[in-house]
């Protein structure tokens with residue numbers, strides 16, 4: 150069941166997140182095709198083999214394009230968490246390996262230790278809770294497990310512009326990918342990849358001014 154916390158119990162930052170998605174009757178799901186994800190997005194951090202036989206937990210997974218990719222790659226089980234249950238419903242799939250965990254990632258029960266935790270375009274929403282959330286990743290991942298995420302890179306002027314052009318309730322905080330990586334180091338992770346890129350433009354890979362986004366891949370020691 151989705152959690153429905155008392156209005157007073159919700160912190161001000163989470164209220165902004167909930168406000169952004171208040172039009173729950175009109176969730177639209179336009180997934181990026183799997184082959185484009187593999188070649189244009191994921192290539193610098195992982196290949197489909199990486200997900201085979203793994204238990205995967207995706208944080209902020211409502212409307213995620215990656216759900217078919219993880220299942221087609223042969224993952225063992227896939228848990229989709231999101232604070233907005235209607236966003237999970239929009240990208241739901243009929244597969245016995247697919248399970249939903251609606252609610253705030255900071256408070257949900259996790260039924261088993263994942264091998265991989267993934268977050269796509271979510272961390273920039275959760276910067277005020279970064280330390281708490283990375284500590285939770287460190288607790289719940291299996292030893293040797295991997296966290297990876299894709300987020301805007303605010304050293305790129307185009308990403309900075311997009312942040313302020315977005316006039317909806319906006320929980321996005323500017324943050325440095327390097328400080329972000331250091332938070333993982335402090336919680337016992339080894340950083341395996343920290344890569345800026347603009348998807349579809351391979352010549353931007355590794356360039357912190359031209360890459361609109363960045364990947365982080367961190368392994369629990």
Ligand SMILES: C[S@@+](CC[C@H](N)C(=O)[O-])C[C@H]1O[C@@H](n2cnc3c(N)ncnc32)[C@H](O)[C@@H]1O
Nearest residue numbers: 209210211212213231232233253254269270271
């Ligand atoms: C920009 S969307 C990205 C969605 C999806 N990952 C994708 O790639 O399309 C951010 C998602 O994070 C979810 N979210 C925000 N705060 C959350 C929290 N505390 N716990 C779980 N999900 C959260 C939002 O509901 C939203 O679905």
